[in-house]
Amino acid sequence: MNPQQQAQSAAASTERSGDPAITFAGYDTEGFYDEVFQDNGRPRSDAELLVWKINSLKGGELLRRQRAIEQSLLRMGITFNVYGDEQGTERIWPFDIIPRIVPSDEWLTIESGLKQRIQALNMFIHDIYHDQEIIKDNILPEAVLANAKAYRAECHGIDPPRKIWCHVTGTDLVRNSDGQIYVLEDNLRCPSVVSYVLQNRFLMKRSFPQIFEASNVMPVDDYHSRLLEMLQHLAPDGVSDPTVVVLTPGMYNSAYYEHSFLAQQMGVQLVEGRDLAVKDGFLYMRTTRGFERVDVIYRRIDDDFIDPQVFRSDSMLGVPGLMDVYRRGRVALANAPGTGVADDKVIYAYVPEIIRYYLDEEIILPNVETYVCYDEEQRNYVLANLDKLVVKAANESGGYGMLVGPHATDDERKKFAGLIRDNPRNYIAQPTLSLSRVPTIVGDHFEGRHVDLRPYILYGEEIYVLPGGLTRVALRKGSLVVNSSQGGGSKDTWVIAQP
């Protein structure tokens, strides 16, 4: 649908009257863990007010509010481009008005689990780019590191400011049918979509002001202040009022909206590689008055593209010489180059050991059980159980390079068996999870749809977890794939404050 049609249909629907009210009457959890309703069909205690309010809305009112939010998203230009479409079709990322609600005690566990995880992963990354003690102590096999695609030998020996590597992380969490919350992925490289968390909340507050007031939802609005403070914390020694910039690949990048939004909210310049230049060992940006020094870069460009002299020489997005300035400690980069190594799904399998090794603690938020095909015994188990498992390539994200065994054809399973045998290091497998669900508007009624949760963690002077995060929802019936490129949408996430 093109934006014009969307705008028209949204406008038309606001004028419809006499629509039946959408209520939770007859809503069925179908045996899945539901984030809003208990198994007995009663709302969970933190959701009672929301359920009551929605059940009491006039006919057509809920849809009207949903459409008003969609209309605002289009108007604010919170859209992504559909590639290969000459009409320049823009779409909004589907949004569903029913939030996910996270009880306060559960949030405390999530928060402490994420802090623990990020602290340990940061120590791990620092270690593997220095003395590699975790390998010397036989916790992590050397071969795993040697074959990690995102390991950057160029970063060896670098001491990033304050020894922080993973400044911004968007960890993906899922709840399985057992009710337990698991960490699915870490996403330590420029995770995106935090802007949706903030904008979804802004629009939801406008739609349901009374519920917000009564529900004691924790605010997310100070994310950009926290982000700016974290970035300022990284300033080179002796710089008291650092110049912070956001580095974007440009306006044709699918996350461009977010880059400009964060720069705007922090009140800093949004720069492209062509705005920057290196001279005499320092980094400068081109302004109307000449060149001005830059101290801290929140970069939204992958490692491979940030400096053609060090990484991919064909990159037009980066800044020649940037890594040299960085190495000399004259500019800070967030996240630090090389951080992506900990996103490797084989290394993910070692996180419980990593936490034990560096912190001498047991993991708080468990990993999903993971079979590493690199290990012969585990590989054999995977090959014998392909119809039950989800197989993932170690270095892909966004739902690509994946086999969902129970839903795959024989041919697809055979293909993956071959891929695993050819390159066992590159694959892991996990049991198929039954993700929890949240009621979602489908036509004129509610149906449960599977969700995950991506909270955001900032590592500056201290580790901060944004209370909430992006709830991604698989809008297709029965689907477990929440990625925006594959039929996913988003919801607001309400973390309830401690009473």
Place this chain on the structure above:
Amino acid sequence: MLSRVADSIYWMSRFVERIENLARLHEVTRNLQLDMPDEATDVWQPIVNITGDHEYFAKKYGVATEDSVFEFLTFDSEYPNSILSCISSARENARSVRETISSEMWEHLNDVYFTVHRASKDPSVKENPSDFFEQVKMASHLFKGITDATMSHGEGWHFSRVGRLLERADKTSRILDVKYYILLPSVQDVGTPADSLQWSALLRSVSGFEMYRKRFHGLTPRRVIQFLVLDRDFPRAINHCVIAANESLHKISGSDATSFCNSAEQRMGQLRSELAYILVDDIVNKGLHEFLDRLQSKLNSIGDSIYETFITMRPVDDVALVR
């Protein structure tokens, strides 16, 4: 301010001003046609000539008619200076500086973009384009109002003002030129009621009729020219635009208004003093069309100097470092 950002703000603002003036140009031509004593007079080809893109037009549309010129100036997505193309360009420039302009400015431009796109698919717009052109003009006024009321009047705002005023000065000169082109074949009409009707139509097209009346009362070609070229106070008069744009250039550089510190200020200052001291009789006696032609190339060269001075990507070694 980043050079790239200054450039985008300047062009964002120019393109918005351009759509407003395209609407005005089209309206004045329709009005002139309605008032023409001789129905055979071709009013549409002169409009095409004024754009300077007559070759493109001839190739794509052939004969200039009301319909073909409407299509060309309004919804031709292949022609970079149609209203549709200009609002797209304005929006793309705004998108690239969303973090610098206010959200209100961006959201308004985004709205206008969707409005123009919807209109381009609505056959009733062509039947009676006046309402649409009115909408376009108001969208431009609103954009300027939002800009003034929500963006700090610092460097970025001044770049936006320079862009808008240079564009407006250029377009006022072209709208004035319409009269020259259309009148040329019928010199005997000068001073007739038809002539007077045309001058008032022209004034109305730049929202200048009422203000002109207050200033001069009686309608004569010389006074109309004096009003639209040399008036200091009327906001669409060329002299007013140049005075205000000159002021903004000095705010950007911080230099003394009586001197210059870059080529943009130097060229702007020259034009500013020419307009301050020239008499309307000099313009008319030497030929209005020739005067306007030279004026347009001076405005172009000021635009070039702004690019050279503030925007162009010089190698890092050439330039002094600020900090």
